[in-house]
Amino acid sequence: MDVQPAPSRTGQQRVQISRIQGNAVGPAFDEVAREEALQLMVNSQPLAILLRTPGSDLELALGLLHAEGVVARLAEIASVRIAPSGQRDLHFPQLELELDPEAENLVDVKLRAPLPDGGLGWQRALPSSSACGICGAATLEALQRFQDPVEGDFIWPIERIFRLPEMLAASQRVFSSTGGLHAAGLIAWDGSSMVVAEDVGRHNAVDKLVGRALAEGRLPLTNSAMVVSGRAGFEIVQKAAAAQVALVASISAPSSLAVQTAELLGVTLIGFLRGERCNVYSRPDRVGAPGGPVAG
Structure with missing residues (x-):
């Protein structure tokens, strides 16, 4: 089907709005982050409904399927049906895209093999029943059985780590006008520029x-760093670990299960990566301080 790409939604x-400043009240306009539901399908069967910011629906769908263990390699995908309005970048030469204007807020990933029964990815290894429900120990045990450990061994200079939040903020295009989006940035150990994605989630x-x-054939992301x-x-x-990202940095706090998973x-x-300070919770040997790698 010959379809001309339509402009994607921003x-x-x-x-x-009504804006209040002191004792003055008046009409005004404001820019808010767009949030819409996306139907994710696999082999034309509904899989999940996601709340997201439109514009990178293809990347969102593929990233989620990779994290859940549904897709490990690009060769496993036969084609993807997607509405051009939900996708800013349609240039993925290694993917067969079916542009369907009627597939609004929908991504249908068609695999070369059927989807397995039961839970997805590492969740298939969770116990089916338990008197205490699914606890953190069960989650970690299931994850260990399914997911390989990260192998990156490059040392990141602490001065470069300190610059990651500034690099992320400089590329948050929509956040700068709305103040309402999260962001994640990815940078290779030998790279000078950061790839950034924004979303309400x-x-x-x-x-x-x-x-x-994944769409560009760049996995695994060995010896890369991610900042959120x-x-x-x-x-x-x-x-991040499913993509073999070796270092994950946050300007805020980690959770206990995140620390256990990282270990x-x-x-x-x-x-707490802010200014020239941070806390390292696991694998400090990849952090290069002035005196050498940080000791565990």
Whole structure:
């Protein structure tokens, strides 16, 4: 089908508001972050509904499927049906894209093999029943059985780590006008520029980064670092580790399960990265201080 790409929706929307400044009240306009539901399908079967910021629907879908263990390599994908309005970048030569204007807020990833029954990826290894439910220990045990540890061994100079939040903020295009989006940035050890994704969901931003790398044939992301604008929870670390990202840094706090996951999978986890200070929670040997690698 010969379809001309339609302009994608931007990540922001202009709304009319009432603005109060001191004792003055008057009409005004404001830019808010766009949030819409996306139907993710695999082999034309509904899989999940995601709340996201439109514009990188392809990357979001592929990143989520990679993190969940559904897609490991680009060769496993036969084609992707997507509405051009939900995708800014349509130049992925290694992917067969079916542009369907009627597929609004929908991505259908068609695999060369059927989807397995039961849970996805590492979640298939979780116990099916338990008197105490699914606890952190069960989650880590299931993850260890499914996911390989991270192998990157490059040492990141602390001066370069300190610059990561500034590099991320400089590339947050939609956040600068709305103040309402999370962001994740990815940089290679030998690179000078950062690839950034924004979304109303912090996990979505990470999925978009990994999904773009998958679509471009750049996985695994060995010896790369990721910086996130929000809290570093379990899912952030798990998604990064699935892509073999060796270092994850957050300007905020990590959770206890995130720290345990980072230790289990060999991820260097950094929190409270602000100015020239940070906390290193796991694998400090990848952090290069003036006197050499940080001791564990």
